[in-house]
Amino acid sequence: MAQASSVSPLDVLLERSSTGDLVAPVPQGEVLARILSAGLRAPDHGHLCPWRYVVIAGDARPAFAGHVVAAVARQEPDAPEKKREKRRRRFSETPMVIALGMHLRPEHKVPVMEQEMAVAAGAMNVLNALHMEGFGGVWISGRFCEDRSLLSQLGLEAPHRLAGFLLVGTPEKPERAHVRPDVGDHVAFWDGQTPVTFGADGRQR
Structure with a gap:
């Protein structure tokens, strides 16, 4: 009989860290579907389902990298060539890219910020699921993510x-052991009377 693992799911989550040093293989098929399904389990006020994931892999990567570089040129015309080439390299050489689309409904009673937070929570679920399945990932953004031409390629018309x-x-x-903040600096217990203070706030002054 196989021995049960002594590592708990929480231990696995506490070991997660972002990394951009990524190679093949990537999740595929049912494994990828399960990982992305974790994103759809995020809190979702109003059940609006704002998540839109676009997977870019294989031969599609260089073509999409071209769209990214063009978006950088439009949004940051003063960006040095080195920065544009870095974007091209990352998007064309990273084994898989997942675009985090936000299907927003500004007219809805649920505030747009809460809709955006649902997408962010979903992204974190996906990162955690990747880690738990033995993969890695890193979340990147920038001004080029606001480029309407690029967003159109991803099926994200305004708004x-x-x-x-x-x-x-x-x-x-192997993932490096990142030094994490002390949880005690970021947690407080309200006593029912006085406002709380955080150790982290004092260190940032």
Whole structure:
């Protein structure tokens, strides 16, 4: 009989960190579907389902990288060539890219900010699911994500927007042990009378 693992799901989550050093393989088929399904389990006030994921992989990557570079040129005309080439390289060489589309409904009673937060929560669920399945990822964004021509390629006509991209693959190197903030600096227990204070706030002054 196989021994049960002594590592809990929470232990696995606490080990997660972002990494851009990614190689093949990438999640595919049912594994990819399950990972993206985790994104759809995020809190969603009003059940608006604002998540729109666009997967870019294989031979589609260089073509999409061209659209990204053009968007950078339009949104940041003063950006150095080195920055544009960095974008081209990342989008054409990263094994998989997942665009984080936001299908927004400004006319709805649920505030747009809450709709955006649902997309952000979904993105974090996807990053956690990638990690739990043995893959890695990093969430990137920038002014180029506001480019309407680029958004049209992703099926995101106004007022819909983009929360950025997840770069996805298998970590090329063992994940480094990142020093995390002390949880005690970011948590307070209200006593029912006096306003709380946070240790982190004092350190940032």
